[in-house]
Amino acid sequence: MSLLVVGTVAFDSVATPHGRVERVLGGSATYFSFAASFFTPVRLVSVVGEDFPDEFMAALRQRRVDLAGLARVPGRTFSWCGSYEGTMNEARTLDVQLNVYGDFSPALPEAFRDSRYVFLANGSPDSQMRVLEQVREPRLVVADTMNLWIERTPDGLRKLLERIDALVLNEGEARMLSGEPNLIAAGERILAFGPRAVIVKKGEHGSLLFSRDGGRCALPAFPVARVVDPTGAGDSFAGGMMGFLARNDLNDAAALRRAMVFGTVMSSFVVEDFSLAPFQRIGEAEIWSRYHDFIRFITV
Amino acid sequence: MSLLVVGTVAFDSVATPHGRVERVLGGSATYFSFAASFFTPVRLVSVVGEDFPDEFMAALRQRRVDLAGLARVPGRTFSWCGSYEGTMNEARTLDVQLNVYGDFSPALPEAFRDSRYVFLANGSPDSQMRVLEQVREPRLVVADTMNLWIERTPDGLRKLLERIDALVLNEGEARMLSGEPNLIAAGERILAFGPRAVIVKKGEHGSLLFSRDGGRCALPAFPVARVVDPTGAGDSFAGGMMGFLARNDLNDAAALRRAMVFGTVMSSFVVEDFSLAPFQRIGEAEIWSRYHDFIRFITV
Numbered sequence: 001m002s003l004l005v006v007g008t009v010a011f012d013s014v015a016t017p018h019g020r021v022e023r024v025l026g027g028s029a030t031y032f033s034f035a036a037s038f039f040t041p042v043r044l045v046s047v048v049g050e051d052f053p054d055e056f057m058a059a060l061r062q063r064r065v066d067l068a069g070l071a072r073v074p075g076r077t078f079s080w081c082g083s084y085e086g087t088m089n090e091a092r093t094l095d096v097q098l099n100v101y102g103d104f105s106p107a108l109p110e111a112f113r114d115s116r117y118v119f120l121a122n123g124s125p126d127s128q129m130r131v132l133e134q135v136r137e138p139r140l141v142v143a144d145t146m147n148l149w150i151e152r153t154p155d156g157l158r159k160l161l162e163r164i165d166a167l168v169l170n171e172g173e174a175r176m177l178s179g180e181p182n183l184i185a186a187g188e189r190i191l192a193f194g195p196r197a198v199i200v201k202k203g204e205h206g207s208l209l210f211s212r213d214g215g216r217c218a219l220p221a222f223p224v225a226r227v228v229d230p231t232g233a234g235d236s237f238a239g240g241m242m243g244f245l246a247r248n249d250l251n252d253a254a255a256l257r258r259a260m261v262f263g264t265v266m267s268s269f270v271v272e273d274f275s276l277a278p279f280q281r282i283g284e285a286e287i288w289s290r291y292h293d294f295i296r297f298i299t300v
Numbered sequence: 301m302s303l304l305v306v307g308t309v310a311f312d313s314v315a316t317p318h319g320r321v322e323r324v325l326g327g328s329a330t331y332f333s334f335a336a337s338f339f340t341p342v343r344l345v346s347v348v349g350e351d352f353p354d355e356f357m358a359a360l361r362q363r364r365v366d367l368a369g370l371a372r373v374p375g376r377t378f379s380w381c382g383s384y385e386g387t388m389n390e391a392r393t394l395d396v397q398l399n400v401y402g403d404f405s406p407a408l409p410e411a412f413r414d415s416r417y418v419f420l421a422n423g424s425p426d427s428q429m430r431v432l433e434q435v436r437e438p439r440l441v442v443a444d445t446m447n448l449w450i451e452r453t454p455d456g457l458r459k460l461l462e463r464i465d466a467l468v469l470n471e472g473e474a475r476m477l478s479g480e481p482n483l484i485a486a487g488e489r490i491l492a493f494g495p496r497a498v499i500v501k502k503g504e505h506g507s508l509l510f511s512r513d514g515g516r517c518a519l520p521a522f523p524v525a526r527v528v529d530p531t532g533a534g535d536s537f538a539g540g541m542m543g544f545l546a547r548n549d550l551n552d553a554a555a556l557r558r559a560m561v562f563g564t565v566m567s568s569f570v571v572e573d574f575s576l577a578p579f580q581r582i583g584e585a586e587i588w589s590r591y592h593d594f595i596r597f598i599t600v
Contacts, residue, residue: 017481087481181317181387183504184525204483205505206520218597220506220518225484257600297516298598300557 001139002114003246005032006045006106006131007121007235009052009060009070011079013095014274016088018228024275025056026080028121028144031232034279035239035266036119037063038287040247042239043112045069045131047104049077059276068109075100088230089203108134117246119238120164122146125156132163140251142166142242144234150177162194165251168238174200183208187216197256199241201234207260214253219260222268222294229274233267236279240266265290301439302414303546305332306345306406306431307421307535309352309360309370311379313395314574316388318528324575325356326380328421328444331532334579335539335566336419337363338587339547342539343412345369345431347404349377359576368409375400388530389503408434417546419538420464422446425456432463440551442466442542444534450477462494465551468538474500483508487516497556499541501534507560514553519560522568522594529574533567536579540566565590 012026033042043066052072060067078101082091106127108115113136120128120143128143135141141164149157150173157177161167167190171183178186183200187210190198197211204227206220241263245255265287269278312326333342343366352372360367378401382391406427408415413436420428420443428443435441441464449457450473457477461467467490471483478486483500487510490498497511504527506520541563545555565587569578 087475087483175387182525182527183387184523188525202505205502206518208520208523216523216597217600218506218520218523219600220508220520223484223508223516223518225482225488227482261600295600297518298600300517300519300561300595300598 001040001116001246001249002043003036003040003117003119003242004043004045004108004112004115004135005029005036005119005121006128007032007119007123008078008101009044009046009048011077012231012275013079013081014229014231015083016229017085018226019274021274023079025059026231026275027078028235030060030276031235031270032119032121032239032242033060033065034063034276035236035270036243036246037065038266038279038284039240039243039262041066042243043069043115045106045108045112047071047073047100049073049075049100052077059280063279069112073100082231084230087204088227091231106131116140116249117242118142119242120144121235121238125149125153125160128160129156129163139249140165140242140245142168142238144168144238145173145177147173147176158193161190164195166197166199166256167195168199168201168234170201170203170234174198184216197253199260201237203230203233207237207264209256209260211253211256214257217257217260219264220298222264222290223297224268224271227271230271232276233271236270237263237267240264261291261294265294301340301416301546301549302343303336303340303417303419303542304343304345304408304412304415304435305329305336305419305421305539306428307332307419307423308378308401309344309346309348311377312531312575313379313381314529314531315383316529317385318526319574321574323379325359326531326575327378328535330360330576331535331570332419332421332539332542333360333365334363334576335536335570336543336546337365338566338579338584339540339543339562341366342543343369343415345406345408345412347371347373347400349373349375349400352377359580363579369412373400382531384530387504388527391531406431416440416549417542418442419542420444421535421538425449425453425460428460429456429463439549440465440542440545442468442538444468444538445473445477447473447476458493461490464495466497466499466556467495468499468501468534470501470503470534474498484516497553499560501537503530503533507537507564509557509560511553511556514557517557517560519564520598522564522590523597524568524571527571530571532576533571536570537563537567540564561591561594565594
């Protein structure tokens with residue numbers, strides 16, 4: 001089934017204990033699209049500037065990503081600069097330049113409005129809502145968010161939560177949004193705000209699912225002994241998860257559990273190297289092999 | 301099979317966001333014994349002072365704990381005072397009084413020397429080694445440790461690691477002992493120091509198993525929405541785990557995986573109230589019920 005993502009396509013500059021890269025391909029919609037593309041074709045809506053190189057466009061196209069919704073406008077592309085240290089559990093943002101993304105009001109091409117599976121990558125709740133209004137009959141809408149929106153636009157976020165099926169957010173954000181330091185209480189509370197499901201991403205500690213119809217579920221992260229760059233892990237998780245759901249046209253809580261396994265697998269690949277490099281090396285065989293390893297890893 | 305624990309029996313004073321208690325029953329050997337006692341009888345070796353009340357002795361006896369190795373000597377009982385805040389993932393130690401435990405040189409009653417399953421709760425590697433020398437033919441020796449010994453007596457600890465079957469330690473200690481910030485790399489590295497298995501406790505994030513013959517395994521924590529007091533969670537985990545192994549006379553890596561589930565279940569009970577109160581309320585029915593809930597929780 002059709003899978004739509006709206007988010008950033010960006011230049012990333014990243015420093016980690018394993019090295020550094022400058023102005024490589026990044027952005028939430030990019031990571032999501034690459035991860036999901038192994039399961040189903042992806043429609044991407046975003047904006048880049050005139051400085052966005054053709055080779056990056058080609059890299060996205062090579063993964064069958066439909067770029068009809070990727071506007072290229074005068075100005076410079078969104079860019080992010082960050083670093084990771086120690087346990088690498090949290091990025092330190094050194095610089096963000098919104099550039100052309102600052103004025104971006106996502107407009108869906110007519111051909112994208114029938115999308116059935118929709119991922120609203122991190123963005124203002126207002127702009128996420130505007131995307132939602134352009135999709136005719138979505139079967140599953142999942143949104144990401146961040147501390148910025150939890151603090152600045154709590155009302156908009158609460159309104160959005162009543163309109164979406166599932167929210168994905170990280171551990172710290174879940175505690176902040178709910179006001180609950182206990183993560184289980186936090187997840188339950190956010191569930192009460194409206195969505196059918198809440199997925200809490202915990203980096204190296206895996207993920208938690210809270211759902212109205214299917215109870216709760218926990219998954220560890222896939223054991224990666226050498227994390228080179230955690231950038232994009234969360235969006236790749238969402239990409240693997242929603243790619244699996246869209247491919248199999250599923251949206252129930254039981255399917256969400258299984259989908260999270262594929263999210264876990266895809267995010268485990270992406271952290272093994274900088275930018276999208278891991279996704280340019282793997283194929284179905286590597287994904288299934290790691291899937292089976294993971295099932296063994298969680299079986300008691 | 302016979303299960304021996306050597307560790308502290310203590311007075312705990314604890315403050316958490318849910319309340320505070322003064323001089324309640326605590327100590328690593330106490331928590332371990334209570335948790336393990338639901339699976340098999342436990343032999344305890346420790347020391348208390350003259351101030352240790354009869355009612356605490358009675359509470360231990362009620363759980364079928366063999367107190368032949370619990371010395372009662374002139375002086376005061378080991379006491380610990382600590383607090384938990386926010387996510388409650390780490391205790392802040394406000395005061396420790398070793399008291400009679402400071403001069404404690406564990407001597408096993410003759411009747412305990414044939415113990416087959418041995419848990420060396422946190423203590424100096426020297427004293428842990430002295431216990432080991434008194435046990436004739438152990439089938440499974442598991443030890444706990446802490447940052448203090450990792451920093452102060454690294455050589456003694458490394459020697460101990462060559463003599464034991466498994467080490468349990470928490471996340472931060474694993475990173476410290478291995479010098480590896482990545483937890484998977486840390487576990488593998490500690491495995492190379494000698495033990496057949498390494499179990500990393502991650503509090504609300506569950507636990508990891510690294511083993512020579514059975515690969516790796518991860519378990520989440522049981523979802524507890526209201527953690528009242530995390531004190532003793534780690535020792536209760538070890539108690540549930542070793543209680544299961546001793547009861548079924550198992551020591552292979554596959555059994556260790558399953559045993560960790562019971563460790564997880566027992567630790568989830570103990571954090572729901574102060575001191576040992578939860579273990580004084582539950583029985584087999586509650587343990588099995590939570591076991592099945594947990595299996596559902598981790599099944600995809």
